[in-house]
Amino acid sequence: MATHCPYCALQCGMILREEDDAVSVLPRQFPTNRGGLCQKGWTSAELLSHPQRLTSPLLRDPASGELRPASWDAALDRITTGIRDVQEKHGRDAVAVFGGGGLTNEKAYALGRFARVALGTRHIDYNGRFCMSSAAAAGMRAFGVDRGLPFPLSDLGRADTLLLVGANPAETMPPLMRWLTEQRERGGRLIVIDPRVTATARQADLHLQPLPGTDLAVANALLHIALTEGYVDGDYVATRTTGFTEVRRTVAGWWPARAEALSGVPVADLEETARALGTAGRAIILTARGAEQHAKGVDTVTGFVNLALALGLPGRPGSGYGCLTGQGNGQGGREHGQKADQLPGYRRIDDLEARAHVAQVWGVPADELPGPGVPAYQLLDSLGTDQGPRALLVFGSNPVVSAPRAARIEGRLRDLDLLVVTDFLLSETAALADVVLPTAQWAEEDGTMTNLEGRVLRRRALRPPPAGVRTDLSILTALSSRLRAPGRQPPDDPHTVFAELRRASAGGIADYAGISWDRIDAADGVYWPCPDDEGPDSPRLFTYRFATADGLARFHPVEHRPAAEEVCADYPLYFTTGRVLAQYQSGTQTRRVAALRRAAPEAFVELHPDLAERLGVADGEPVRVLSRRGEFQAPARLSPGIRPDTVFAPFHWGGRARANSVTNDAVDPISGMPEFKICAVRVEKA
Amino acid sequence: MTGHSERVVVVGNGMAGARVAAELHARGEDLKVTVLGAEPHPAYNRIMLSTLLTGKIGESDVELAEVAGRGVDLRTGVTVSAIERATGQVRTDDGDRIPYHHLVLATGSRAVVPALPGLDPEHLPERVIPFRTLDDCRRILALTGTARRALVLGGGLLGLEAARGLAIRGLDVGVVHRVPYLMDRQLDPAAGAVLAGTLAGLGVTTHLAVEPTAVHADAAGVRLELSDGRSLDADLLVLACGVRPDTALAAAAGLAVDRGVLVDDRLRTSDRRISAIGDCAQHDGTLTGLVAPAWAQARVVAQVVTGQDPLARYRPRPAVTRLKAAGIDLAAMGDPTGGPGEELTFADPARGTYAWLRIHDERLAAAILLGDNPSVGTVIQLFDRGHPVPTDRRALLLGRAVGGAVAAPAASPALMPDAATVCQCNTVSKGALVRCWRDGARTVDAMVAGTRAGTGCGGCRDAVAGIVDWLSRTDPVEVGR
Incomplete structure (x- = not known):
């Protein structure tokens, strides 16, 4: 059975085989992974029959306070009654939905419809807000469209210069490195901007190691150099963009020595980077979470978009700007209505025409659709408060581990009147729930995923879910009918849902109208926008025009500003978070796979040997990391590859080792992205 | 200090004046801000003027973002002739009177014209030009069309920037400096000598330890007479003999003035309704003359005047002098002449590289880096932030500093420990590969599959291929044991 990996946005092609109930994984030649798989992919089938897998709904027993197995009817009744009670007392918006970037397009779409129609609530958002929302907002305002990569991944292999900003694919998307190897074998240059010497940075021809939170200053200085050295493509700027003058005047204030003092990146390295980008035939700039997960994430990405536009890269064959999307369906998940302000097709929920179109597909009056809700962190932080929702339904997310300032969010979840979590394992969030619903895994359901290239792919069911387990779609359909949802009956088979999604997205920015499952099967996926059955899809965007009203890209002047929380005498170190190769996101899945647990058994705190010496800490000794918001504990891991003023920890673990206990919940004013990548901490011997 | 809808007048539209207008605007939407600039141009980045001299960029490239038209009333080409403190007004040379609730002086500084026979500061000869303003730059550029030789008087930072800019234009440039080594306020003699060598490679000749004694200039050229009896001929003489704070307005208004306008920690002059920032201000006995402190001062003034933080204080940070351009990479900070602490040096004069650091109490007290020093960004940050220096000081003088050395791959698979991870993506150790070989795999593909x-x-x-190769050569012996 040919399908794709359940984990990241690379969506590696794989083959599943079933023999005597055991499922084995083999890599498959697909244009993104070219036959490669990382350890997460190889071991992904182990969770299908994991002993801890949930196979029955769980209900919290009021007497003992414990979760006990229950029938589906009892669980669905409890949810329906709970929702009705809350909505009668506190109104429709008192019930909220929290989705995930791992859900298929069909499920993300159905979840948005369920929230707006069956629940009638404006409160729906998802964990993608913690992922690439800053790049999405920056892409929208510059190009009029947000597609992670506006070109096929294979373009990376042919770039003469490739700049990665805050991206560590060697750990987060290992098979992608095959393209980078090809790129360098062809003589291309790889430049990496990262405060740590990551596995990716080690392979770079040039590594810029800025202080966390100073990427925007670096971007503006690179454009300053591009101007003074004559790398700016004047014809392109004149004919394909607007707004350059104001950006030119802003970056005139960012002479390289100023950025050097702020970031610690030598002027010579800034100049070399600008030269490598400015003189390359084909140059690509990619950002990822390192640049994006900041309270100035949108502006930071915009700084690099400005640079790319000034050099004339977007739309030039083989060149461009892109964002490396993280979650499996991080791209599709943000297009079809589980984002607070959006309807399917990347439409805005406050756009009257969009509302009329989607309402007609759903068979409800447009004026009954709720308005925009609030971004994820604001939503989570309001739960159980006087102004916030009293009930929450969580699908495919584990905010107890993944949200910033996680202890506070955990408290908010505990304050709810009703918490429902659907998952196939008892995540830290599920463990707090009043009702837990067991759902199907990726190999047990059909559907589509949209990968980091905007390429829509087919996920195929190898076998049905085990007894006692239902799919998310059937859960949503069952709840819809129990809640007597208005409008047309929502379908529960993914193929019919996709047909409806196509109609709902038709005419939108992310137009899937011309994409069918058959068409995906006939090719190696289909790139959106694809409005017509017979018409072409869109592997490359921006060749002739941008998706703005006048077809021109927009420059936006952006200024560096300090982090929301800078270091001080009490919290003298910068703290930054990230990932390790053998774990994925909040670790609910990967921490339960034996081989991955062996490879990455526990959290750690990475610190420079000089800092460790000052703290009197030896390698492997437990340390406590404290911020104004909380603390966590993990063994020290000494590394000369991190700046002595910065400490790092992966965020895949919960409990005492939860890195997000200390992270800052300051958010970007435009995207709502929390500042995961920088806050002030103190480190002590535990 | 003031509430909403109050009027703040800024005298000066240079880097300090334009900045304080932007900082005020960002904090107080209701504030009426009027900026009066004597130069006719929009605000520009003075630091980029030397790049403008090279001809690589045009005048529009040095323009700075301005807040004019967004609640800020910007008037250029307007000279303030007097401050009337009693009535709270400034008078302009076109007879206008502009009332203020608060006044910010950002009048900057003027180029010093040395007292030499042949130089009348009020009527400089056409071919003798200071290097200070955009108009100065225009005059220099107008002459470079036909000029072949240029002289720069003054071997400080500004003089060397001008010299380099003109050299890149293709002019034959000589720098005359009275001290025996260049940039004597920032460098030590050894660094000055290395720098002179670097400049020579760029086509700049240096004449050190000589005083100019007279200037003869006419329509055809300039002759500079020197104290050692020589005289130098050129088509153009650029004056870079330092700057003097422009305090005339403040002094005439009766404000306390020393070398600059005296200000306290909140940048207030002797009149609480008047602040001064940038080159014209003298804080704690010090004149700055650099952009970074001027911008820090602008921020404090905006915080105080808008009431955002009435107790904000300007805390000077030690200055870093940076000269970075094609062929030159120089960073200097702290006092090069002496002080307590240990000193580290590295010199490679043939390659134009020199590094000197003084470390006191585990902190960088001073440093000079010239040439190829990959640690320059780290050194500047350690100095600026006062962070402890690395245990291994060599990292600061050589190599890529705190990043540490990249682990080199083991030369031979034989030397790798069994536990060493060969494949990170799938956590495969050397030991696992060896076991796979012993289980019968004999090719790279078989090892990969296994x-x-x-x-x-x-x-x-x-690496896997290397292990297969190594095992195929060595393993039969081991198996035979």
């Missing part, structure tokens, strides 16, 4: 090594990023395939 262990999954090389199936992720593919980066370790060469």
